[in-house]
Amino acid sequence: TLLVQRQNYRSPDFAIDTVELEIFLRPQDTEVRSRLTLQRLNPSAKDLLLDGEGLELLSLSLDGKDLSSDRHSREAGKLRVKDVPEHFVLESRVRIQPEANTALSGLYYADEVFLTQCEAEGFRRITWFLDRPDVLARFTVTLHAPKVSCPILLSNGNCVATGDADNGWHWARWEDPFPKPCYLFAAVGGSFHVARDRYRTGSGREIGLELYVAERDRDACEQALQSLQKAMAWDEKVYGREYDLDRYLIVATDSFNMGAMENKGLNIFNSKYVLASPETATDADYQGIESVIAHEYFHNWTGNRVTLRDWFQLSLKEGLTVFRDQEFSADMNSRGVQRIGDVRRLRAAQFAEDASALAHPVRPESYKEINNFYTATVYEKGAEVIRMMHTLLGVEGFRAGTDLYFQRHDGQAVRIEELLDALATGSGRDLSGFLRWYSQAGTPRLKADGHFAAQSGRYHLRLQQHTPVTPGQEEKLPVPIPVRLAFFHEDGTPARLPDGQEETVLLLEEASGEWTFGPFAKPVLPSLLRGFSAPVLLERGDAEAADCFLAQHDDDPFNRWDSLQRLAQKTLLASIANPGRSVLGPELQAAFAAALSRPLDDPAFSAELLSLPTEESIGQQMDPIDVDGIHTQREALRRALGDTFAEDWRRLYHDLAAPYRRDGRAMGSRRLRNLALYYAMSSAQAEETQGWAERQYRSADNMTDRLAALQLLAFSPDYDAMPLLNDFYQRWQSHPLIIDRWFSLQLGRAVPETLQRAQELLQHPAFSWRVPNRVRAVLSAFAANLPVFHARDGSGYHFYGEQIRHLDDLNPQTAARLATVFSRWSRYDEAHQRQMRTVMEELLGKDRLSRDLGEILERSLG
Numbered sequence: 001t002l003l004v005q006r007q008n009y010r011s012p013d014f015a016i017d018t019v020e021l022e023i024f025l026r027p028q029d030t031e032v033r034s035r036l037t038l039q040r041l042n043p044s045a046k047d048l049l050l051d052g053e054g055l056e057l058l059s060l061s062l063d064g065k066d067l068s069s070d071r072h073s074r075e076a077g078k079l080r081v082k083d084v085p086e087h088f089v090l091e092s093r094v095r096i097q098p099e100a101n102t103a104l105s106g107l108y109y110a111d112e113v114f115l116t117q118c119e120a121e122g123f124r125r126i127t128w129f130l131d132r133p134d135v136l137a138r139f140t141v142t143l144h145a146p147k148v149s150c151p152i153l154l155s156n157g158n159c160v161a162t163g164d165a166d167n168g169w170h171w172a173r174w175e176d177p178f179p180k181p182c183y184l185f186a187a188v189g190g191s192f193h194v195a196r197d198r199y200r201t202g203s204g205r206e207i208g209l210e211l212y213v214a215e216r217d218r219d220a221c222e223q224a225l226q227s228l229q230k231a232m233a234w235d236e237k238v239y240g241r242e243y244d245l246d247r248y249l250i251v252a253t254d255s256f257n258m259g260a261m262e263n264k265g266l267n268i269f270n271s272k273y274v275l276a277s278p279e280t281a282t283d284a285d286y287q288g289i290e291s292v293i294a295h296e297y298f299h300n301w302t303g304n305r306v307t308l309r310d311w312f313q314l315s316l317k318e319g320l321t322v323f324r325d326q327e328f329s330a331d332m333n334s335r336g337v338q339r340i341g342d343v344r345r346l347r348a349a350q351f352a353e354d355a356s357a358l359a360h361p362v363r364p365e366s367y368k369e370i371n372n373f374y375t376a377t378v379y380e381k382g383a384e385v386i387r388m389m390h391t392l393l394g395v396e397g398f399r400a401g402t403d404l405y406f407q408r409h410d411g412q413a414v415r416i417e418e419l420l421d422a423l424a425t426g427s428g429r430d431l432s433g434f435l436r437w438y439s440q441a442g443t444p445r446l447k448a449d450g451h452f453a454a455q456s457g458r459y460h461l462r463l464q465q466h467t468p469v470t471p472g473q474e475e476k477l478p479v480p481i482p483v484r485l486a487f488f489h490e491d492g493t494p495a496r497l498p499d500g501q502e503e504t505v506l507l508l509e510e511a512s513g514e515w516t517f518g519p520f521a522k523p524v525l526p527s528l529l530r531g532f533s534a535p536v537l538l539e540r541g542d543a544e545a546a547d548c549f550l551a552q553h554d555d556d557p558f559n560r561w562d563s564l565q566r567l568a569q570k571t572l573l574a575s576i577a578n579p580g581r582s583v584l585g586p587e588l589q590a591a592f593a594a595a596l597s598r599p600l601d602d603p604a605f606s607a608e609l610l611s612l613p614t615e616e617s618i619g620q621q622m623d624p625i626d627v628d629g630i631h632t633q634r635e636a637l638r639r640a641l642g643d644t645f646a647e648d649w650r651r652l653y654h655d656l657a658a659p660y661r662r663d664g665r666a667m668g669s670r671r672l673r674n675l676a677l678y679y680a681m682s683s684a685q686a687e688e689t690q691g692w693a694e695r696q697y698r699s700a701d702n703m704t705d706r707l708a709a710l711q712l713l714a715f716s717p718d719y720d721a722m723p724l725l726n727d728f729y730q731r732w733q734s735h736p737l738i739i740d741r742w743f744s745l746q747l748g749r750a751v752p753e754t755l756q757r758a759q760e761l762l763q764h765p766a767f768s769w770r771v772p773n774r775v776r777a778v779l780s781a782f783a784a785n786l787p788v789f790h791a792r793d794g795s796g797y798h799f800y801g802e803q804i805r806h807l808d809d810l811n812p813q814t815a816a817r818l819a820t821v822f823s824r825w826s827r828y829d830e831a832h833q834r835q836m837r838t839v840m841e842e843l844l845g846k847d848r849l850s851r852d853l854g855e856i857l858e859r860s861l862g
């Protein structure tokens with residue numbers, strides 16, 4: 001298959017000014033009629049080459065005349081129309097089969113609803129087109145369908161006409177006034193409940209907000225609508241961006257490959273990020289909805305009004321929009337806790353990716369299948385790069401930069417360079433060095449060595465950076481690294497810098513740099529990289545002392561949390577290497593005691609502080625990764641903490657019991673209380689505390705508490721949770737999102753029988769290969785159970801590989817994504833490596849291997 005290379009970009013030979021689509025929706029046989037007005041841009045282009053995939057061509061005409069077979073030809077994925085004039089109209093009719101479309105890309109039919117997903121290259125599965133983001137056209141779309149089964153017909157923009165046909169069908173015509181690339185096209189047909197609300201913009205325009213959900217979900221729309229209103233107000237306030245159409249439509253579906261899609265004026269969402277009620281959704285679900293609704297809304301400016309020149313620029317919209325949604329969530333909730341969560345996710349997914357065979361720059365140089373590049377690197381690391389520039393420019397400088405970006409590029413398809421240039425020009429600061437963050441893969445190591453000179457009262461700091469090689473990129477150069485820092489005296493009080501500030505930002509641009517601070521009246525110790533001001537791995541020469549000190553005294557929530565995590569990591573790594581010794585050392589105990597001394601000041605933050613590092617994150621520190629050692633020692637530490645602080649957990653558990661409310665404080669309290677239960681259940685009083693969990697499961701007035709209790713019981717190796725799991729199933733069987741949880745819950749026990757349970761679940765009547773959420777509920781949960789997935793005999797890999805083989809025939813995008821867990825094979829010992837490679841090699845030889853899965857496997861194997 002073809003490798004697409006960034007350097008080979010060529011501007012389009014033709015422009016498409018207008019598109020008129022007539023779509024006759026039938027599950028097995030949908031007809032798409034298209035009328036394109038085209039214009040030649042490149043004088044030396046004689047033929048028009050259109051993209052198309054799986055289309056049955058019914059007819060083709062140019063300027064009203066049928067095209068004879070010598071005037072056009074089909075070649076791999078293309079339609080060639082020969083010798084076309086300067087300006088012309090091309091009309092085509094094609095047939096497609098939405099119900100057979102299990103890839104969920106293009107136009108598909110699922111749960112009795114017609115839906116589309118066109119990003120990145122799905123539009124070519126609907127009709128012939130120049131399927132590339134730099135071709136912007138004005139769309140008029142007429143949908144036709146039976147009135148009874150499809151009373152609702154939606155597309156982008158404004159509904160300009162509707163009508164009835166004589167055969168029980170009806171139609172609706174939609175016109176989008178904004179030229180757009182075809183990846184932002186959407187169409188929906190089906191029967192829905194509509195939840196409506198309104199939003200009044202700063203300039204006084206009334207926007208109709210409409211949420212289309214299944215009838216049974218009519219009472220679960222409030223959070224999504226409220227989040228949308230908040231996001232609209234925030235984008236006006238923080239970026240000066242108003243919404244531009246009269247209606248904003250969101251459709252929810254259970255059958256979706258990813259989280260959501262920002263189609264112009266008509267978002268399509270995985271129902272996971274729309275539906276919520278206290279009985280059915282957890283606090284984390286509520287927050288997920290707030291952030292994804294905002295993310296898709298923010299794309300209206302960063303992605304839609306200003307779009308991409310080519311798919312290599314993907315982070316131009318995704319990195320910037322993730323940064324915007326993270327900042328929105330920080331403003332809506334607790335900034336410190338938000339940052340901790342964002343960095344936790346960054347490290348878990350992106351640092352792991354950067355350390356794997358799939359490492360790639362934020363702006364990749366080549367791809368075979370662009371869908372494989374919707375990665376943590378493009379999204380989350382991309383957001384970190386924007387954040388670093390924001391840190392340097394400050395709020396006002398950054399805003400001046402984005403204002404200029406929108407002013408210059410509204411209605412255009414641009415590159416990352418255009419954003420950096422607007423930020424630099426708008427703020428008056430040179431940012432050219434940041435382009436290297438986009439071209440260089442790998443996580444930089446930042447080494448910090450410093451000392452306080454008692455005589456001069458000055459603190460000397462030396463910073464050095466280096467980025468380890470990544471596949472295909474041997475040479476690494478320094479990148480600009482902003483380091484936020486502050487100093488503390490030995491008694492824990494903040495030390496002011498001579499200019500009176502408590503905090504400053506350094507910029508390390510070369511391989512190394514030195515700074516001197518002070519004079520200070522008393523000895524000081526720095527808090528470095530506050531708020532995680534750059535996506536690097538920090539190695540401090542004085543880590544021992546600094547972690548203990550900062551875990552108790554840092555007033556930067558991120559650094560306080562991170563220091564405590566490092567203490568826990570250090571303790572765990574030592575006991576994995578040396579299983580005989582006691583797992584809870586005095587430093588960690590002191591840090592926990594300090595955190596437990598005032599746990600209710602900020603319960604959500606306390607819960608973060610008191611959480612153990614995940615098994616994955618411990619593994620990231622090991623070479624090779626010892627999965628069983630990690631699990632055993634982490635459980636041992638949990639138990640030691642459970643026993644040592646048994647009275648604290650008991651008190652927290654009982655004191656924090658409260659009737660359900662859904663504000664930040666109440667959510668934080670639930671989280672801390674369920675963490676107390678987690679430790680308590682691992683203490684010597686396990687039998688008593690299992691009783692707490694059983695009672696909590698039965699009497700909870702909300703899903704957060706019910707699910708937390710059930711999960712703790714279901715994950716306990718010595719507890720039979722089947723009766724409760726059956727009860728849970730009975731209660732919630734008509735709620736697909738909750739049944740997804742039910743599937744996952746059964747795969748968390750670190751015992752060999754879990755493999756068999758996974759096999760049984762695939763046979764369960766409620767399991768479906770066609771619904772990605774359900775497939776992930778089993779397979780991702782299985783792969784997250786490290787001791788079972790990495791079982792020494794290879795049984796976990798083999799099972800997982802077989803399921804990917806099956807899924808690849810139905811849904812290549814999801815299969816490829818699930819297969820990425822194998823890309824970290826080189827981090828394990830030789831026996832595990834061999835088994836993982838064997839599974840990948842076997843998959844590579846499969847019949848009808850998709851381009852998606854093939855690329856992931858080839859790159860993983862190296």
Ligand code: B3K
Pocket residue numbers: 119120258260261262295296299318371374
């Ligand atoms: N832009 C979409 C993702 C499309 C993924 C295509 N495989 C959602 C988002 O990032 O907002």
Ligand code: ZN
Pocket residue numbers: 295299317318321
């Ligand atoms: Zn996005």
